[in-house]
Amino acid sequence: MEAVKSYRIPVDAPKDLIEEYFKVKQKALDIIFSHVKFSGKAHLKFNREDRRKLRDELLRGWKYSKHYIDSAINSVIGLVKSWITLYNGGKAESKLEITKRTVYIKNTLFSFRNGFLKISIEPSKRYLEVDLSKYSWIPKDFDKIGGLLMTEKELIVTVKKNVEPRADKWASFDVNLTNVTAFIDGEVRRYDLRRLYHVHRVYEVKIRRIQKLSKINPLTSKKLLEKYSRREKNRAKDFMHKLTTQIAKELKKKNCGAILENLKDIKRRILNGSKDMNRKLSKWNARTFQFMLEYKLKWLNLPVKYVNPKNSSKVCPLCSGSMASYGGRIMKCGKCGLTMDRDVIAVLNLQMRGEGFPQRALNEIIEREELSRNKINDPPCIPT
Ligand SMILES: [Zn+2]
Structure with missing residues (x-):
């Protein structure tokens, strides 16, 4: 069984990346949404080829680590799918929009060593380093760090540990x-x-x-x-x-x-x-x-x-x-x-x-x- 804890840590996040990531998500939304078919029940028709094309397009002029593009695409696909579920249930209140300037950072984009989180911003060039050991309330006994969420002001860090709960x-x-x-x-x-x-x-x-x-x-x-x-x-x-x-x-x-x-x-x-x-x-x-x-x-x-x-x-x-x-x-x-x-x-x-x-x-x-x-x-x- 996996135990999970999350913490908010103040950071001075790279604003340019957050802005560019936001734009990329909006662009991805336009394109992915155009693949939603409304014949019968709404559904998404977006195959691997479509994805490859979208990825190539979004990567044009993208100077940051490539994984951000993959994470943006995944997150938008997730959003569209949950919107479709709402829509089919007659509960989609409005048109789908990207509103949050949140960057999802998957584990291929950071390393963790000696208490330091090192997040790749631009490949082998620019990093965001966060000293987690400064925060005494974050437990030290975790097995791994899950994906991170970054906003302009904070980083949400999720730590995970395998447990086998038992009690007397x-x-x-x-x-x-x-x-x-x-x-x-x-x-x-x-x-x-x-x-x-x-x-x-x-x-x-x-x-x-x-x-x-x-x-x-x-x-x-x-x-x-x-x-x-x-x-x-x-x-x-x-x-x-x-x-x-x-x-x-x-x-x-x-x-x-x-x-x-x-x-x-x-x-x-x-x-x-x-x-x-x-x-x-x-x-x-x-x-x-x-x-x-x-x-x-x-x-x-x-x-x-x-x-x-x-x-x-x-x-x-x-x-x-x-x-x-x-x-x-x-x-x-x-x-x-x-x-x-x-x-x-x-x-x-x-x-x-x-x-x-x-x-x-x-x-x-x-x-x-x-x-x-x-x-x-x-x-x-x-x-x-
Ligand atoms: Zn009684």
């Missing part, structure tokens, strides 16, 4: 709007997401204010909106990165795999005060948390499995009776009377569905976590 134990995670509830090595933990929620709310207010401005000054307002939503995304992602890195480290110490809810299996359970915005944020939390934790664990040789979360907070983990709301986030079993926080119930059920655990352990946890009406504890905050 399993932990479960239930992600909500304001917390992640975890069951790790026999203990229930809560990681507070209220700060993240706050980040989202602050930007929501700002964005509303800007939207009001849009009637007076649409252009400025559009730019501001882009800036703020980018900032919000970055701050929110940053928060999730810190949290998932911390959890991954902890799981590594205990050689613990992770059980997560399969979000595809269900419509998300009804949320407290289920406003659309909260629903969206809750979904974002769950997806981002799972995505980040999964690739970080994989890199550490730890497995992840997904279980069906259907009714995970409504079934009694003790007797399988059905649980009903008992005020706020508290649920009570109609059969055995177990009273518990719904997030704890969810995470115990996930654990049982994913791995199962002995009744004795379950009893211990329930003893610790069971609530009476006057014993409701505050979630602890994440240490920062």
Whole structure:
């Protein structure tokens, strides 16, 4: 199995190459697109001979490494093919255009030695050298570097490693709007997401204010909106990165795999005060948390499995009776009377569905976590 991690590194990229590559892609698009046939279902008729001709044409006057032309052609063919799929499904919104000034650099165009990436720009003449060892957060234990993506300001480096994930134990995670509830090595933990929620709310207010401005000054307002939503995304992602890195480290110490809810299996359970915005944020939390934790664990040789979360907070983990709301986030079993926080119930059920655990352990946890009406504890905050 291959584990993958990607990093953005600031670089001073050769602007001339980026511009020329962009032009070549536009030219390639015109030509390749003229090979799309619209008889019956749209399809691309572009054979090896067509490709050779296009390649020769694009190479005329091209002073940079030839592989860039091949990568441009491949990338445009990929774009056209996905456009065709959309088109045939009636979902192609507009005409196909090249908008991004991104250069794909395949592994024949660079070498990596002693921490240095050496990217060929013009054959045996001009190179872009990047010292990866400067970036301490890029792991050193990778097997190879995948293709690179270059924009004017940054290089996206993907590192790969072969892994065979295995675990001695399993932990479960239930992600909500304001917390992640975890069951790790026999203990229930809560990681507070209220700060993240706050980040989202602050930007929501700002964005509303800007939207009001849009009637007076649409252009400025559009730019501001882009800036703020980018900032919000970055701050929110940053928060999730810190949290998932911390959890991954902890799981590594205990050689613990992770059980997560399969979000595809269900419509998300009804949320407290289920406003659309909260629903969206809750979904974002769950997806981002799972995505980040999964690739970080994989890199550490730890497995992840997904279980069906259907009714995970409504079934009694003790007797399988059905649980009903008992005020706020508290649920009570109609059969055995177990009273518990719904997030704890969810995470115990996930654990049982994913791995199962002995009744004795379950009893211990329930003893610790069971609530009476006057014993409701505050979630602890994440240490920062
Ligand atoms: Zn019960």
